[in-house]
Amino acid sequence: MESQNNNLKGMVLRIERSSIHDGDGFRTVVFLKGCPLRCQWCSTPESQSFDIEKTAETVYGTEMTVDEVMKEVRKDSNFFFISKGGLTMSGGEILAQPDFTRAVLSSAHSECINTAIETSFYAPWETVRSVLRYVDTAYVDLKIFSSEMHKRYVGADNEIILKNLESTNEIDDDFRLVVRTPVIPGVNDSEQELESIGRFCSGLKHLHHSELLRYHKLGTATYAKLGRDYPLEGVEPPTLEQMEGYRDIVRRYVEKVI
Numbered sequence: 001m002e003s004q005n006n007n008l009k010g011m012v013l014r015i016e017r018s019s020i021h022d023g024d025g026f027r028t029v030v031f032l033k034g035c036p037l038r039c040q041w042c043s044t045p046e047s048q049s050f051d052i053e054k055t056a057e058t059v060y061g062t063e064m065t066v067d068e069v070m071k072e073v074r075k076d077s078n079f080f081f082i083s084k085g086g087l088t089m090s091g092g093e094i095l096a097q098p099d100f101t102r103a104v105l106s107s108a109h110s111e112c113i114n115t116a117i118e119t120s121f122y123a124p125w126e127t128v129r130s131v132l133r134y135v136d137t138a139y140v141d142l143k144i145f146s147s148e149m150h151k152r153y154v155g156a157d158n159e160i161i162l163k164n165l166e167s168t169n170e171i172d173d174d175f176r177l178v179v180r181t182p183v184i185p186g187v188n189d190s191e192q193e194l195e196s197i198g199r200f201c202s203g204l205k206h207l208h209h210s211e212l213l214r215y216h217k218l219g220t221a222t223y224a225k226l227g228r229d230y231p232l233e234g235v236e237p238p239t240l241e242q243m244e245g246y247r248d249i250v251r252r253y254v255e256k257v258i
């Protein structure tokens, strides 16, 4: 096993226990703070800056060591065992703090705690590869297929994300890949976009399933608290019927779409 610094510090936004939305079973989710992307629909704007932020009522962000995080994670090890749950690392972008992320995941892995990550894959391949060694399930966002639209709405090119997803085909280790697409009306809900995403996913050998996430406006109040404007003001969530139609498009290429 690789040597590990349990005193390594990372910038943590918060830790949530007993989540049922971030992987199998009951999970403890460690949200890191800091993200290089700027999705216009981001529901956690407080996770974007790498610095601690303060409003009148709340402080967003705290430095924690690997040891401190693992102490929190171990509190629910019995629930993990019963529910087939475990640890999920989320963000912000976990790959923007690769050493810390790797150290926490490797620590959990060495204790036989199931591990999942939620990430955009927006990082060099070497970083992605080194983290995936300790991951059972990777939830990766493929937000927009068109490079131009990705730049406009996410703030960066998607070339590195697509390449990293393709490079997972070279990995022989056993891990599950889940590709998630948040469906944003007027941005990526066209047949062409969803077909491109489905076709691309069909070539990923580790793909377990694809997920389409319905756009929501839950984070908008936090923009106001942080004194920022919400970029997608006026955009309404798609209906459930529309979501079913989007799912049918992706299903032309991927067997299991949730």
Ligand code: SF4
Residues within 6 Å of the ligand: 035, 036, 037, 038, 039, 041, 042, 043, 044, 047, 048, 091, 092, 093, 120
């Ligand atoms: S990648 Fe996630 S955390 Fe980063 S801006 Fe987009 S939605 Fe927000």
